[in-house]
Amino acid sequence: MIEVKDLHKSFGDVHILKGISTTFEKGKTNLIIGQSGSGKTVFLKCLLGLFNYEEGSISYEGRIFSKLSDEQKRDLRSEIGMVFQGSALFDSMTIVENVKFPLRMFTKLSESEMDDRANFVLKRVNLENAHNKLPSEASGGMQKRVAIARAIVNRPKYLFCDEPNSGLDPKTAIVIDNLIQEITDEYNITTVINTHDMNSVMEIGEKIVFLKDGLKAWEGSNETIFKTNNEVVTDFVYSSELFKKVRKMYIEENV
Amino acid sequence: MNYLHSIGAYILMIIELFRKPTKWSVMKKLIIKDIDDLIIGSLGIVAFISFFVGGVVTIQTALNMDNPLIPKSLIGFATRQSVILEFAPTFISIIMAGKVGSFITSSIGTMRVTEQIDALEVMGINALNYLVFPKLVALMLYPFVISISMFLGILGGLAACAFGNFATVNDYITGLQDDFIPYHIIYAFIKTIGFAFFLATIPSYHGFYMKGGALDVGKASTVSFVWTSVAIITLNFILTQILLS
Structure with missing residues (x-):
């Protein structure tokens, strides 16, 4: 399990993360969602130790990242697997x-x-x-x-994915989503996925953290996200015409 | 302030370069690959330029010697001094700043843009040691390139002399041997080691810490060439002052 407490991160005068607290559970696919510019990537990079943060703490099974020695950080990093947005494979x-x-x-x-x-x-x-x-x-x-x-x-004990579906067709995207879900279940690892793909949310969002303007605006699962009345979340979820129509049909069916 | 910040970041990069070393079995392969890319891969262009510029130095010297009292052997002497003292170590290093330097900046910069450096760091690998240290070690063989450049420069002069009838081969060789000071070779190699250090680290710095996209990789390569050249010329001045005056 990864536990994040009151995380703050700024670049110069720009305050990007304004106190995020949440937990990412073991054996589950944990999704971080939100609009572009909401702080998702910065949050993920803080989790990975690629960015230093000013306040708060990130704890990996009780090991607080910022308090670890270089040797301990290296050991922890060897327990982390990361899938980058652009794959980041070594060209040579x-x-x-x-x-x-x-x-x-x-x-x-x-x-x-x-x-x-x-x-x-x-x-x-x-x-x-x-x-x-x-x-x-x-x-x-x-x-x-x-x-x-x-x-x-x-x-690895922890798998991080930064927008694993970006640039992929919907069918391949589902294959990738399912693969991540299967691996999470099979190896019983903590998976954290950064995405704004609503299909992923529906497919594999066992735990969802919604970020807006550097703050956690909502937390739930793929079962509760479509029932929430949180305006910020519904604005995001039903921003596409397809989801608006699905929602309309759902409401009509239930009425 | 920006310059001071860059100099500070560059010095910190040099220190970081030697921390958390990569496994020797992996490093060995990286060094061999970089020797191939940076040293062996540069021999062709260095040989071509050295031979012909050596020839041009000889022709220019010969054409400017119209006083019959000056011995023809001076052509060989002037060519040797120009090639060993400045042309081979400094001029070739500026060319290498363009060839090797832009290769280093663009390859490391592309790795930065495509998150390959982030991937190394997430794995807990010291990316600076993994990427830059093998280049630094490989470029410690740079004096070998310069010695070839010296030899071919002088050979080019000989060829120009012989085929252009500016002096006899014997006069040229006599000139090469006149007042030869072995310390000049040591001076040239000391300079070369310094230039090699800059050739490995300044382009790496510009590639490693670059921000932006593909266009910025090109910009970083240009900036790195400019600063590597400035550093080489400045070091050349300082070392010449210290070692020869």
């Missing part, structure tokens, strides 16, 4: 080398053991035939799956 390495990278850096496994582990996770993300391709030769969906494989190859 093949797909299989990208997946083996965390193993090469942090384990003492032999080459054949690393190959076995990489083959296993690539099979898990349905990419068993793309080992020797370069990332530039793979499609957007494939790159995302490689990024997921790289994130889980070292058996």
Whole structure:
């Protein structure tokens, strides 16, 4: 479990995060949603330790990140898998080398053991035939799956995903969502996903934190988000014509 | 204030470069790759420029010597001094600031833009050590490139002399041997090590700390070339003053 308390982050005079408190539960897909500019990415980067914050605390199973020594931070980071918005695969390495990278850096496994582990996770993300391709030769969906494989190859306790569906067609996006959900259940890990894709919210949002202007505006799940009367949330959720129509139909059916 | 901030950030980057070293088995491969990219990959252009500029130095010297009392061997002497003292170490380093420097800035800058550096940092890897340290080690072989440049510059002069009938080969070789001071070679290599340090670190700094998108990678490469050149020229002045005066 990850526990965040009263998190504040500013860039110069601009106050981005204005005191966010929440928890991300183990074995669940936790979603951070909100409009562009609401502070989602900054929040995620604070969670990952990429940004320092001025006030508050982030605790990973009782380990408060800002109070850890460099050695402890490194140990904690080896427990984290991250899927970046643009996949962030290393251009100069093949797909299989990208997946083996965390193993090469942090384990003492032999080459054949690393190959076995990489083959296993690539099979898990349905990419068993793309080992020797370069990332530039793979499609957007494939790159995302490689990024997921790289994130889980070292058996992390925490999986973070920054907009894993951005730039993907709806069908591939669902495949990625389901894959993340299955991996979360299978490995019983804490997954935190940063998204503004309402399909993801409906599919895998077991816990949802809604951010607006650097504050937590609402917290719930995919079951409660469509029933809430919170105006900020309903403005966001029903901003698209499709969801407006779905809501209208739902209301008409129930009336 | 901005300049002071940049100098401070650059010094902190240098310190950070040596912390949390990457596993040797991985680092070894990175160093070999960077030797191939930065040193071996530069030999062709360095050889071409050195040979022809050496030839031009010889021709210019010969054409400006119209006093019959001046011995022809002075052509070889002037070429040797120009090539060893300034042309090979300094002029080639400026060219390398364009070739190697912009390669380093753009490759690291692209990694920054595409979040590859963030990916390294999230994994708990010291990205500066992983990306910049192997380049610094690889460029410690830079004196090898400069020694080739010195040799080919002088050879180019010899060829120009022989084919242009400015002096005999014997006169040229006599000039090369006249008043030879071995310390000048040491001076040139000391300078080269300093330039190599700047060639590795200044472009890395501009790539690593760049902000923005693809367009900014190009801008960062240009800025890095300018500042690397400024640093090389300034260091050249300081070291020449200290080591030769």
